[in-house]
Amino acid sequence: MVSILRxxxxxxxxxxxxxxxxxxxxxxxxxxxxxESGGVAIPNDQSTxxxxxxxxxxxxxxxxxxxxxxxxxxxxxxxVSDKFWEYVxxxxxxxxxxxxxxxxxxxxxxxAAPVATATVETETEGTTPKDPFCKSLASTKDVLVVVRxxxxxxxxxxxxxxxxxxxCVDFLLYSTVHQNIGPYTVHDALANVSDARxxxxxxxxxxxxxxxxxxxxxxxxxxxEDNDHNxxxxxxxxxxxxxxxxxxxxxxxxxxxxxTYLSVSNLLPWLAKLDHEKDLFxxxxxxxxxVELAHSGSGIVLSQTTAAKLSERAKTxxxxxxxxxxxxxxxxxxxxxxxKEVNVTLHRSFPMIQGETPFSLDWSERHWCRTAMTWHRMTxxxxxxxxxxxxxxxxxxxxxxxxxxxxxxFRDYFQMFLVPLLRTTHNRTDWDNLANSLTYxxxxxxxxxxxxxxxxxxxxxxxxxxxxYAWEPNKCRLGTVVRLGEKVTSDKRMMSGWxxxxxEKFGAKVDACTAEKAYLMPMEKNAQDEMRLMEEERKKxxxxxxxxxxxxxxxxxxxxxxxxxxxxxxxxxKMEMDRAKAAADKEGERIQKQLEEHQRKAEAAxxxxxxxxxxxxxxxEKTAQESG
Numbered sequence: 001m002v003s004i005l006r007x008x009x010x011x012x013x014x015x016x017x018x019x020x021x022x023x024x025x026x027x028x029x030x031x032x033x034x035x036e037s038g039g040v041a042i043p044n045d046q047s048t049x050x051x052x053x054x055x056x057x058x059x060x061x062x063x064x065x066x067x068x069x070x071x072x073x074x075x076x077x078x079x080v081s082d083k084f085w086e087y088v089x090x091x092x093x094x095x096x097x098x099x100x101x102x103x104x105x106x107x108x109x110x111x112a113a114p115v116a117t118a119t120v121e122t123e124t125e126g127t128t129p130k131d132p133f134c135k136s137l138a139s140t141k142d143v144l145v146v147v148r149x150x151x152x153x154x155x156x157x158x159x160x161x162x163x164x165x166x167x168c169v170d171f172l173l174y175s176t177v178h179q180n181i182g183p184y185t186v187h188d189a190l191a192n193v194s195d196a197r198x199x200x201x202x203x204x205x206x207x208x209x210x211x212x213x214x215x216x217x218x219x220x221x222x223x224x225e226d227n228d229h230n231x232x233x234x235x236x237x238x239x240x241x242x243x244x245x246x247x248x249x250x251x252x253x254x255x256x257x258x259x260t261y262l263s264v265s266n267l268l269p270w271l272a273k274l275d276h277e278k279d280l281f282x283x284x285x286x287x288x289x290x291v292e293l294a295h296s297g298s299g300i301v302l303s304q305t306t307a308a309k310l311s312e313r314a315k316t317x318x319x320x321x322x323x324x325x326x327x328x329x330x331x332x333x334x335x336x337x338x339x340k341e342v343n344v345t346l347h348r349s350f351p352m353i354q355g356e357t358p359f360s361l362d363w364s365e366r367h368w369c370r371t372a373m374t375w376h377r378m379t380x381x382x383x384x385x386x387x388x389x390x391x392x393x394x395x396x397x398x399x400x401x402x403x404x405x406x407x408x409x410f411r412d413y414f415q416m417f418l419v420p421l422l423r424t425t426h427n428r429t430d431w432d433n434l435a436n437s438l439t440y441x442x443x444x445x446x447x448x449x450x451x452x453x454x455x456x457x458x459x460x461x462x463x464x465x466x467x468x469y470a471w472e473p474n475k476c477r478l479g480t481v482v483r484l485g486e487k488v489t490s491d492k493r494m495m496s497g498w499x500x501x502x503x504e505k506f507g508a509k510v511d512a513c514t515a516e517k518a519y520l521m522p523m524e525k526n527a528q529d530e531m532r533l534m535e536e537e538r539k540k541x542x543x544x545x546x547x548x549x550x551x552x553x554x555x556x557x558x559x560x561x562x563x564x565x566x567x568x569x570x571x572x573x574k575m576e577m578d579r580a581k582a583a584a585d586k587e588g589e590r591i592q593k594q595l596e597e598h599q600r601k602a603e604a605a606x607x608x609x610x611x612x613x614x615x616x617x618x619x620x621e622k623t624a625q626e627s628g
Contacts, residue, residue, distance in 0.1 A: 133391045134168035138268045138403030142251035142276070145171040146243045148235060148296075149258030151210050151220045154179060154186060157258035160380035164387035165262045172246065174239040176231045177210050177220065187242065189235035193322070201326055203229050236296060236331030237321055237338060241314045244307040251276035253307050255300040261375040261386050262299065265394045266407045270352070270371065270519045276304045280522060281339050284355055285348040288329070292346050293336035298355040299374040300332075309342040317341065347522045349373075351410070357382065358417055360434065363482040363506070367410040369513035370520070389416055407518050414506075418484060422498050427453075432488045433496035435470045435479030438463075438550070442474045447557070449476040453495045460499060465549055467503055470496045480546070482506060 134140075145166060149157055158173065158181060173181075178188035190207060198204035206229035213220055225231060243253055252271050256262050274280060280303035283294020294300045302310070314321070317338065324334045336346060351367045355376040361367070375386065390408065397405035440449040440459065449459035456476035460466040468479040472494040482503055488494050 131167060133394060136394045136398035136402055136405065137168055137265055138272065140169045140264065140268065143169055143268070143271065144243065144247050144250040144253050145169045145262065145264075146174065146239065146253060146255045147171060147258055148174045148189065148239055148255065149186075150225065150232065151175050151177045151179075152222070152224045153258050154181065154220065156221070157380060158184075158186075160383045161258070164383050165256075165264065169264055170247075170250075172243050174235065174242075176207060176235060177214055179214070187239075189239040189242070190231065192238065193234065197322060203231055203234060205229060206231055230329075233325055233328065233331035233334075234322075236335050237310075237314070237318075237325075240300075240302070240307070240335065241311050244302075244311045248304070248308065248311075251304045253302045253304075255296065255302070256374065257297050257376075259376060259378050260297060260299055261378045261383050263373050263386075263390055263408065265390055265405060266352075266371045266373050268403065269407060270373070271301075273519065273521065274303070278522075279303060279306045279309070279344045280347060281306055281336075281344045282347040282349045282353065282522075284350040284353045285346060286332075288333050291333050291336055293330075293333050294346055294349075294353075295355050296332040296335075297376045298350075299353045299376075300335075301349075301353070306339065306342075306344050309344065310339060313338065313342050347520075349520055352520055358386070358413055359484040359486065361410075361483065362434075363410070363414055363418070365510050368414075368510045369517040370410055371407040371518045372410050372413055389413075409513055409518065411510075411513060414482075418482060419504060421484070422482075422503050423500055426500055427495065427497040429495050430488055430490050430492070431485060431496045432492075432494055433468050433470050433479065433485035433498070434483040435468050435477040435496070437466075437480040437546070438478040440476040440478075449478075450474050453497070457497055460497075463549065463553060465546075466499065467506065468496070468498045470494060 147158070147161060147166070154175060154177075162184070173184060173186040174189040175186050176188065176190055177186070178191065179186040190204075193204075198207065206223065206225060209223055210220060213223055240253070240255060243255075244250075254262065254267065280301065281294065282301040283296075284298035286293055286295045321334055321338055324337065325331055328334055339345070351370050352373045354361075354372075354374060356362075357375055357377050360377075378386070393408055393412070394405045440447045440456075442450055447459075449456050450471075453471040456469045456471035456478075459476060460469040460478050463478065465480045466478045467482050470477045470479075470485075472492055482498070485496060
């Protein structure tokens with residue numbers, strides 16, 4: 001015993017080891033608690049919404065009932081503005097922890113993977129959501145939200161969605177790996193691409209790297225796409241088809257990317273006005289060559305009928321579509337072409353579905369009265385910021401029951417986020433507010449706006465349509481639409497400013513918003529043509545107004561230049577006259593001196609002549625006297 005006490009466990013170390021042993025025995029006997037502190041409360045009688053063939057639809061977990069049922073107080077509402085201010089300052093509220101992915105069974109060495117199950121009562125028949133926000137929404141049981149993310153962003157973007165955009169809806173997750181995140185399964189959208197196809201295209205070198213990293217439980221964050229390795233385009237059609245095949249009972253399929261914010265409360269009333277038995281392919285319109293497509297990052301909505309047609313067509317056309325993807329830049333372009341094969345064309349849904357953030361959007365009349373369904377290029381903190389606003393709005397306006405809250409229009413986002421900020425922040429250094437309506441540089445003849453920030457601001461003040469301006473050395477940009485913009489590095493020496501009175505008055509010139517303006521509804525072809533003509537006419541009028549404004553400014557500048565030229569010519573004439581007068585005076589003085597000299601010489605000659613005459617007379621007189 002004495003020899004043991006003289007070993008490494010002696011004195012205080014022995015006492016510490018004794019107490020650690022007691023704590024370990026106590027922990028092993030007690031086991032883990034049912035609900036850990038600050039975690040998710042999961043009831044034992046949960047139900048799972050399943051699709052065809054028993055495939056589960058992932059639903060978000062419940063939060064503690066004590067926390068969920070508490071109404072939002074004023075201090076909680078104020079955090080929306082706080083989050084917005086933190087965002088524009090470049091603050092990120094999410095942590096920077098590194099997560100090690102757990103490999104799925106199909107990519108591991110025989111290890112069994114956990115099966116994702118629903119952890120909350122979804123809104124199906126016989127159940128009711130317990131989340132106050134979810135209870136305030138119309139029914140979501142007919143909607144499936146499908147989120148696609150790069151493997152490198154799995155742990156960066158998805159967790160924020162679980163607590164915001166996905167908390168009240170059934171959803172599926174897709175990436176370029178098969179992964180489990182807690183209870184949720186992320187499906188590999190490229191799992192069914194053949195080995196021969198993968199070997200044929202360099203894009204799949206990245207896919208092989210991802211699988212290898214996953215097998216070795218390595219961090220996927222640094223394995224990103226580049227110009228030579230584009231897996232994104234290969235995953236679009238497969239994940240659309242697979243989502244329908246898993247849940248063909250759903251009436252609506254909404255496809256977003258992991259950096260897309262989806263306003264579910266704005267989406268549901270729109271879908272309620274539509275018929276899922278009719279074709280619908282909806283999204284923000286983009287042209288690539290002669291193909292009109294829906295930008296995948298902005299979001300895509302398919303009706304059950306359209307998704308079914310695409311799934312059926314895929315049975316015989318998948319190889320052909322993959323050939324097309326291999327020679328194309330973009331998978332959403334091939335999706336549009338595939339849908340055209342089944343006679344489905346795009347319903348243009350911009351700006352309801354659009355690809356900007358609240359900070360880069362060009363706020364204008366075309367957005368003002370429309371419902372804002374999606375925002376793109378969002379960070380986890382900005383996702384949460386928008387959800388805080390949406391949840392506050394819905395809970396405040398749902399006094400008449402579920403689904404009674406009016407849609408949030410772009411006007412409401414503008415008044416919530418931009419007006420309060422720009423009211424107190426007129427100018428910002430190292431900031432680009434993306435003004436781009438009119439640009440002045442050192443090569444702009446007769447223009448002086450580029451000289452300094454103050455000159456740039458003065459140029460904006462002179463134009464009634466200007467609401468903001470940005471200056472950098474030798475360049476001034478004016479903007480006729482409101483944008484917040486983004487921070488830039490200090491070496492650019494850029495400054496931005498806004499005219500706060502004009503920003504606040506922006507909405508006053510827009511017509512009153514009505515329910516008919518809130519949503520863009522699908523139209524027959526003739527109506528589409530008429531709308532296209534109206535849109536072209538509107539754009540033409542806008543261009544004419546801009547041209548008229550520029551013409552007035554040009555004429556004003558020309559008049560200014562003309563007056564300056566006339567003044568210069570008058571000054572030149574005056575100087576010439578002064579020079580001529582000076583020369584004439586000088587010449588007069590010279591002539592006067594010459595006259596005086598001539599007169600002096602004449603007088604001298606006269607005096608000399610008189611003297612000579614006098615001398616001659618005297619000489620004659622003398623001669624006469626001598627001769628007499």
